[in-house]
Amino acid sequence: MRRPTGLSLAFLLLIGTQFLSGTVLSATESSGDPPNIVVILADDLGWNAVGYHNAKFKTPHIDSIVRDGVELDRFYVAPMCSPTRAGLMTGRYPIRYGLARAVIPPYRDFGLPTDETTLPEALETLGYQHRGIFGKWHLGHRRSKWHPLMRGFSHFHGHYNGAIDYFDLTREGERDWQLDFSPSEEQGYATGLIATAAASWIREVAEADTPFFCYIPFNAPHSPFQAPEDAIKAFESLKVPAHRKEPTRRQIYAGMIWEMDKGIGQVLEAIKDSGEETNTIVLFCSDNGGVGNIRENNDPLRGSKLTVYEGGIRVPAAIKWPKRLPAGQKLKQVCGYIDVMPTLLSAAINLKQPKTNHPLDGIDLLAGLTKPTEAEQRTEFDRPWFSYHGQSGEGSEHLAVIDDGWKLKVNGPRFVNIKQLTGDVHKVELFRLADDPTESRNLVSKHPRIRDRLGKQLAEYRSLQPSESVLPYAVGKDGFVAPSKWQLDSKQPNLRIGTSPFDSRLDGRE
Structure with missing residues (x-):
């Protein structure tokens, strides 16, 4: 039966009830040990800026996820950073809780509402003791209640804001590089630091007898356009005109993507070395389309980031899980960021059901991927x-x-x-x-x-957008002064890292 085409109350309840009632168990109830989960998110990566779409860009490790798994050919996201991250973390359209209008800029006192159940919070209830985030958070940085460690993660290594300087790790003139709740003095190129930290953590936690969740939201290839010299030189062929002395934005962008891909290779190698590759899900996607001032970035799709044309919202994506998903498939049905949480929770369920505070908008993609015919897949994914x-x-x-x-x-x-x-x-x-x-x-x-x-x-x-929503982007910018090392407005000195985010002792703290 075709799903209703409007967001009526019946439609909303249908989606949430299907998930919370446990019907997703049919796809995974006999799968045995719950899988490790690794979600890799690129930032501003265009449709046409990956090797499997355009040989001018070198992304062998991203291409390997496509080759060894399922290409999600019509994977949709929000047209900008924060909303996609919010929907990915909650399985719900971010317009519901006021996080769809704009990104969260450095001067904004706003974050992912604390009554929204996040993916790591739900995974903790399913036995995932280790839940690490490495890279860009971008879901609230002013107050401790929005900190990743207060939203279900057990470890944080990265930065709060977007668009940090890749070499000095600053935003608005202040270093934004964090380790759990404390500023870090670590030095290096941001993309490499993120990849190395994530790979090291995977090797460490894989020794435990419990599944892990690793979320790696790279800042790359978002501006500022910065890359190591060797990465820039590797793409001299993209320089137009060829005799130009300075590297072009397109050339640097390609180098940034190459550096990110090398980092993804480090992560994939760590998974392989752990002996857990067969039962590890790796999902890769971009948070929105590429920017419009780089040639052929989103070709042949129309538009770019900050538009709702296909070039702004349809992005490269793939998922692999050797234990369950045959290699070399291509899913041609519409799917996207709000489906990540229900899909991964479905895979993680082992005769248990996670609880969420609100019904989910996304669907379990595994249920459709296991259908034997494309016609049955089409029915499974049929929704606006x-x-x-x-x-x-x-x-x-x-x-x-x-x-x-x-x-x-x-x-x-x-x-x-x-x-x-x-x-x-x-x-x-x-x-x-x-x-x-x-x-x-x-x-x-x-x-x-x-x-x-x-x-x-x-x-x-x-009409779903509440009155309390993130403000338009420019509001509050004038006169803003960044806090030293982007310290939070208040601390959590008694926080026990890894404590259940549903523990009432943590409720309401700022």
């Missing part, structure tokens, strides 16, 4: 998919919904109802993605009924 951002405020927002092969895209002031689809204020586009994946033909004038059907879904989705 929503995208949104409004960095500059409600005067100019970007929304899109994909359903049944169609995509409606609306730009303009806050979208309330379908009456706005026929005015002159909003830019309205309708694409038949099934036939036009590059969004080159706007069919809105030819299909008013489809426009209105999708428009109703989009208006209902937009």
Whole structure:
């Protein structure tokens, strides 16, 4: 039966009830030992900036995940950093809890709400004692209640903010490099530090007789565009014009991706050395599309980061789990960031069920991947998919919904109802993605009924945003002075690392 196409209460309850009732057990209840889980997240990596899409970029280790696992060909994310990370951590559309409009900039006193159950919190209840994060957090850095160690992780090595300097590890003139709750004086190139720390941790915790969860959100290849000299020189062929003395942004970008890929190789080697490769899930994706000022970054997709065209929200992604998933598959159905949590929890369940504070929007991808035919997969994944951002405020927002092969895209002031689809204020586009994946033909004038059907879904989705939401990006920037070493507003001196995040003694602390 086809899932409802709107975000009605019945639809929301259906998704949450299916997951919380334990129906996902059918895919994994006889799988034996729960798997180790490694999630690798690139930052601003374009669709066309990976080797398996474009040989000009060298990503042999990312390519190996595709080769040894399942390519997620239509994997969607939010069009910018923080919302994708929030949806990945919660399995829910971040618009529900006010984290869809914009990223969390350095001067923002906002974070992932503490009543949202995170992936590491749920995994802890399933016996995952070791839950490490290595890299960029970007889900709240002003107060301790938003710190990774207060949101389910047992170890943190990385930085709170995005867009740090790769060499001196600063943001807004202050070092942002952290080890658990304390600033770290570690020196080096950020990408290499992240990879080395994650690989070392995997080797260490793999010796324990419990599964582990390792989340590796690289800052690369997000700006500032910085790479070691040898990495830049390796891509001289990308310099245009060839006689130019200084390296081009595209050349440096390729070098940054190469450095990240080498780091991913370190992580994959650590998994192999641990003897746990067969029963370790490795999921790789980007947090949004690539930036628009680098040639061929998202080709042939239209648009880039900060748009809801395909180039901003459809990203390279793959998952491998040798024990369960045959190598060399390609999933062509729509899936994405909100599906990560329910999929990984499904894999982790061993006759137990995690509890979450809210119903999930995402679905268990494993259930679809185990279907024997593409037709059955299509039924498993059949649901509308929503995208949104409004960095500059409600005067100019970007929304899109994909359903049944169609995509409606609306730009303009806050979208309330379908009456706005026929005015002159909003830019309205309708694409038949099934036939036009590059969004080159706007069919809105030819299909008013489809426009209105999708428009109703989009208006209902937009109405989910609560009044307490992250502010537009520029608000609060003037006069901001970064705290020394990005120290939090308050500490947790009595925090026992690894304590259950559901322990009432931790509730409400800041």
